[in-house]
Amino acid sequence: MKCPDSDGSRGDARASARKSVSVEIVSTGTELMQGLYSDTNAQYLSQVMEGLGFEVRYHTAVGDDAETLEEALRIARGRVEIVVITGGLGPTADDVTRDVVARVWGKELREDTEALRLIEERFAARDLKMPASNRAQALVPEGAVALHNPVGTATGFISQGEEAVAVVLPGPKREFVPMLEKHVIPFLTETYGVQQLRRTRTIRTFGVPESYLNEQLRDLFSQSGKPGLAFLAKPGKVDIRLNVRGEGEPEVGRCIAEMERKILRRIGEEHVYGYDEEEIEQSVGKLLRERRLRIAVAESCTGGEVTMRLTEVSGSSNYISECYVTYSNEAKVKLVGVKRETLETCGAVSRETAAEMAVGVRERAGVDIGLGITGIAGPTGGTAEKPVGLVYLGLADARGVMTFRRQFTGNRSENRLWATETALDLLRRLILGKLAAEK
Amino acid sequence: MKCPDSDGSRGDARASARKSVSVEIVSTGTELMQGLYSDTNAQYLSQVMEGLGFEVRYHTAVGDDAETLEEALRIARGRVEIVVITGGLGPTADDVTRDVVARVWGKELREDTEALRLIEERFAARDLKMPASNRAQALVPEGAVALHNPVGTATGFISQGEEAVAVVLPGPKREFVPMLEKHVIPFLTETYGVQQLRRTRTIRTFGVPESYLNEQLRDLFSQSGKPGLAFLAKPGKVDIRLNVRGEGEPEVGRCIAEMERKILRRIGEEHVYGYDEEEIEQSVGKLLRERRLRIAVAESCTGGEVTMRLTEVSGSSNYISECYVTYSNEAKVKLVGVKRETLETCGAVSRETAAEMAVGVRERAGVDIGLGITGIAGPTGGTAEKPVGLVYLGLADARGVMTFRRQFTGNRSENRLWATETALDLLRRLILGKLAAEK
Numbered sequence: 111m112k113c114p115d116s117d118g119s120r121g122d123a124r125a126s127a128r129k130s131v132s133v134e135i136v137s138t139g140t141e142l143m144q145g146l147y148s149d150t151n152a153q154y155l156s157q158v159m160e161g162l163g164f165e166v167r168y169h170t171a172v173g174d175d176a177e178t179l180e181e182a183l184r185i186a187r188g189r190v191e192i193v194v195i196t197g198g199l200g201p202t203a204d205d206v207t208r209d210v211v212a213r214v215w216g217k218e219l220r221e222d223t224e225a226l227r228l229i230e231e232r233f234a235a236r237d238l239k240m241p242a243s244n245r246a247q248a249l250v251p252e253g254a255v256a257l258h259n260p261v262g263t264a265t266g267f268i269s270q271g272e273e274a275v276a277v278v279l280p281g282p283k284r285e286f287v288p289m290l291e292k293h294v295i296p297f298l299t300e301t302y303g304v305q306q307l308r309r310t311r312t313i314r315t316f317g318v319p320e321s322y323l324n325e326q327l328r329d330l331f332s333q334s335g336k337p338g339l340a341f342l343a344k345p346g347k348v349d350i351r352l353n354v355r356g357e358g359e360p361e362v363g364r365c366i367a368e369m370e371r372k373i374l375r376r377i378g379e380e381h382v383y384g385y386d387e388e389e390i391e392q393s394v395g396k397l398l399r400e401r402r403l404r405i406a407v408a409e410s411c412t413g414g415e416v417t418m419r420l421t422e423v424s425g426s427s428n429y430i431s432e433c434y435v436t437y438s439n440e441a442k443v444k445l446v447g448v449k450r451e452t453l454e455t456c457g458a459v460s461r462e463t464a465a466e467m468a469v470g471v472r473e474r475a476g477v478d479i480g481l482g483i484t485g486i487a488g489p490t491g492g493t494a495e496k497p498v499g500l501v502y503l504g505l506a507d508a509r510g511v512m513t514f515r516r517q518f519t520g521n522r523s524e525n526r527l528w529a530t531e532t533a534l535d536l537l538r539r540l541i542l543g544k545l546a547a548e549k
Numbered sequence: 550m551k552c553p554d555s556d557g558s559r560g561d562a563r564a565s566a567r568k569s570v571s572v573e574i575v576s577t578g579t580e581l582m583q584g585l586y587s588d589t590n591a592q593y594l595s596q597v598m599e600g601l602g603f604e605v606r607y608h609t610a611v612g613d614d615a616e617t618l619e620e621a622l623r624i625a626r627g628r629v630e631i632v633v634i635t636g637g638l639g640p641t642a643d644d645v646t647r648d649v650v651a652r653v654w655g656k657e658l659r660e661d662t663e664a665l666r667l668i669e670e671r672f673a674a675r676d677l678k679m680p681a682s683n684r685a686q687a688l689v690p691e692g693a694v695a696l697h698n699p700v701g702t703a704t705g706f707i708s709q710g711e712e713a714v715a716v717v718l719p720g721p722k723r724e725f726v727p728m729l730e731k732h733v734i735p736f737l738t739e740t741y742g743v744q745q746l747r748r749t750r751t752i753r754t755f756g757v758p759e760s761y762l763n764e765q766l767r768d769l770f771s772q773s774g775k776p777g778l779a780f781l782a783k784p785g786k787v788d789i790r791l792n793v794r795g796e797g798e799p800e801v802g803r804c805i806a807e808m809e810r811k812i813l814r815r816i817g818e819e820h821v822y823g824y825d826e827e828e829i830e831q832s833v834g835k836l837l838r839e840r841r842l843r844i845a846v847a848e849s850c851t852g853g854e855v856t857m858r859l860t861e862v863s864g865s866s867n868y869i870s871e872c873y874v875t876y877s878n879e880a881k882v883k884l885v886g887v888k889r890e891t892l893e894t895c896g897a898v899s900r901e902t903a904a905e906m907a908v909g910v911r912e913r914a915g916v917d918i919g920l921g922i923t924g925i926a927g928p929t930g931g932t933a934e935k936p937v938g939l940v941y942l943g944l945a946d947a948r949g950v951m952t953f954r955r956q957f958t959g960n961r962s963e964n965r966l967w968a969t970e971t972a973l974d975l976l977r978r979l980i981l982g983k984l985a986a987e988k
Contacts, residue, residue, distance in 0.1 A: 145592045145597075146781070149592075153581075153586065153588075155584070157584030160583050165582075166582040168617070168621070169608070170607065170609055171608035178606060413865070414848075414854070414874070416853075417852055424926075430876050432873065434874075435869075437865075437871060438871065445871055522863055
């Protein structure tokens with residue numbers, strides 16, 4: 111196999127990094143310093159910049175303080191070629207980014223006529239007069255390219271200097287993403303030319319332990335000249351991340367495809383629920399549509415989470431018409447025909463109840479597949495025999511009903527989430543014809 | 550009113566910051582630079598350090614590259630008093646933190662006998678011989694305090710130098726948290742003495758524009774000697790964050806209580822759905838239990854999200870027994886008795902349908918309150934008259950039914966989320982007797 115240089119082993123990555131355009135992501139916000147939230151802007155922007163073939167070398171975050179920001183930007187400007195800054199473009203005195211960037215890049219602030227017009231228009235559209243303080247949001251350093259904001263009043267900009275380019279964006283993602291896509295990415299691609307092509311591919315698996323994957327794929331990992339592989343494990347799920355860098359297509363694409371085939375063959379295709387950003391419910395939705403199957407769900411411990419996930423997919427009305435949350439025993443009897451006797455003899459959390467829920471909801475809704483879930487999400491309600499985290503799942507189709515028992519060990523919302531994802535994955539395997547009954 | 554010094558207004562914060570011990574959090578990991586995940590270590594450590602009364606001034610993140618890390622640590626060491634570093638303490642060549650910290654702090658690495666014993670013990674407990682590479686994990690700079698790891702093989706350490714203290718911890722939270730609690734926090738408290746007491750209180754509002762809150766509370770913001778106030782706005786919701794620092798109790802507690810009363814009086818108590826980490830569904834749950842009311846929901850566009858949120862609260866079986874996702878017209882008729890005529894004349898997304906869903910689900914479930922939601926989540930299904938994001942909500946109780954119209958402007962999952970939170974907040978106001986019909 112001939113594959114381009116790897117990214118997974120550090121040695122190779124560094125060798126090729128020397129050629130890359132370097133980037134620093136700077137985030138501002140006192141709340142970041144207080145730990146009120148994590149810096150997801152830096153994460154998002156890193157993905158974008160790495161995707162363009164640039165090399166992100168530093169993340170820096172500081173509070174809304176002009177002096178500290180200025181110091182951070184002077185350092186950034188001296189050590190990378192592109193500085194991407196988010197936050198601090200609001201209308202108040204706390205919003206210091208405009209001033210500080212202008213100072214560090216040695217420019218005066220000027221009012222951008224078009225930006226001002228757009229801000230005034232936003233207020234006018236809501237029958238409001240623009241407050242004087244918002245006028246500051248139309249200021250950009252002289253010579254900078256103003257980035258107009260389609261969903262807010264903060265104007266971003268790109269300021270070029272001798273040392274580094276400053277890309278300045280508002281803090282909220284929903285504001286900066288459109289600006290990034292419309293202006294920043296085209297600007298960077300044009301200015302720096304096409305970088306080394308870098309592509310990642312994520313193969314998403316469910317229900318296979320990381321240690322098993324590691325065993326199966328170990329030899330593909332760290333040898334030079336092989337594409338980089340990494341695992342990202344979440345409860346129940348493991349993402350296999352393939353990272354390939356090369357001079358261009360078709361080399362990179364061919365290598366990804368080749369590796370993918372090899373991985374699938376080794377680990378078993380049925381464990382893969384999707385690729386890249388795909389979620390299990392999308393994969394389930396695709397299968398249901400392809401095979402013209404309809405589904406209904408009766409949920410107890412998950413309280414609607416499975417239905418919510420299934421209907422998160424646009425077009426899900428093609429395969430879902432009605433679902434039930436049967437939280438009480440009474441509701442299980444009344445809505446999906448669970449037998450009182452079953453509830454009394456086996457209990458609401460039992461294989462038998464899950465089976466009757468699945469069969470019942472399939473009948474009541476008149477669909478091809480019925481799914482029933484009953485369990486103890488916690489923190490209360492557990493016993494020695496039926497502890498918190500115990501969940502039974504039932505799946506009914508024309509051939510009959512299968513049930514599955516799972517014991518989760520998380521808190522309430524984790525147990526609900528894991529039960530939901532387990533249900534979705536069982537569903538996926540059922541439709542694929544790859545589901546065997548639990549003995 | 551006598552209140553301790555503020556933290557919220559930048560001027561004051563800096564004034565008091567000058568007295569505080571300054572901190573920089575440094576995270577290492579090539580995956581951070583690739584945007585594979587966000588830096589939650591920095592968030593967690595900021596909370597801890599701010600809670601101890603220290604002032605976090607910078608977050609820095611770099612890849613697993615010795616040269617870049619060394620440069621970042623030289624800068625950190627020169628500008629703050631405490632540098633907290635996580636990651637890069639593994640056994641492989643990629644794990645450069647130990648070496649780099651020793652070099653920057655000007656110390657030789659020495660083997661810590663106790664650390665080595667513990668690492669060997671961990672392997673022995675699993676009947677394994679320690680691989681030679683793990684021996685490096687027992688190295689700490691000379692004169693440093695070794696931080697033994699109860700759940701892994703990476704040894705942390707605290708290294709004191711003339712300029713700054715380095716606190717070095719392994720990357721995984723489950724490893725560093727015990728070390729932090731057992732060793733680092735006691736060390737810092739002892740070394741720096743008890744810092745100023747700092748407390749925050751978050752007042753969570755729904756349905757009030759940030760600009761209105763700003764107007765009502767502006768004068769509480771930036772004067773010296775007043776507690777710090779900040780807003781954190783998310784669609785529909787604004788958190789008012791109160792930040793008080795003082796010499797101790799009862800001063801700080803009294804000040805928080807006093808400010809809280811003042812804020813509630815000004816903005817109107819009914820807009821506040823919770824405090825600190827509380828979510829709307831918890832507030833709704835508390836109200837339903839207190840007043841012994843039961844609820845049922847019929848959801849269309851939200852696809853189960855409202856029911857899921859309501860049942861996320863432990864003990865929700867006290868007030869929820871059954872709920873319906875009526876995704877199709879057929880299901881609306883069959884399950885909650887919406888009239889075919891209404892669907893034909895007014896459409897599935899209409900005030901009339903929402904009202905009938907609310908009344909119908911209340912009757913079918915035999916509960917006190919019925920909630921119906923119908924709308925167009927998108928991205929398809931919108932028309933000029935009924936665009937994507939249009940949602941009607943119906944609330945029925947013994948007195949009758951009220952309906953509400955909302956036009957959201959997000960993507961599919963945003964529209965669903967905002968509709969869900971609007972529904973929960975309307976429910977809260979209904980139970981409080983503070984809900985007026987829309988004209």
